[in-house]
Amino acid sequence: MDLPWLKSLIFWIIVVVVIFAIFQCTQKSEDNKSASTLMYERLYQCSRDLSAKNPTALKSIQAQIRPDMKQKELMQLINQCRQVNPLATQTTYIKAIQSIK
Incomplete structure (x- = not known):
């Protein structure tokens, strides 16, 4: 037959x-890479306003952050x-960038 x-x-x-197995291996490999400086910058930009909004969340982030994070x-x-x-809207960020003198 x-x-x-x-x-x-x-x-x-x-x-x-x-293909799925290759994707999973690649994703795990990417997750285990050291975090870049740009990622630390993004976290800084997000957390710099937390002292006024939510100091508890800021303290939690400060307690967990280390220089060798994945x-x-x-x-x-x-x-x-x-x-x-x-995050704010795209328009808000565009206006903020355009208003820089």
Whole structure:
């Protein structure tokens, strides 16, 4: 019994599983890289206003931050900060940039 559709189905399942496995490995590898200076800058920009808005969140971030953090860990701190201090709109940032003298 010749079933070409079954062979094709098995082939595509294997291809999808391999691609998914490669993606997962790449993602884990990226998460374990050291955080860049730009990520620390983003956290600083978010947290500099927290002393007035939510000093408890600021103290929590200050207690967790270290110089040797991984990208995943620093992203968690940035997300924690963004929950308390959400981003402004694009228009707000554009106007702020244009008003710099």
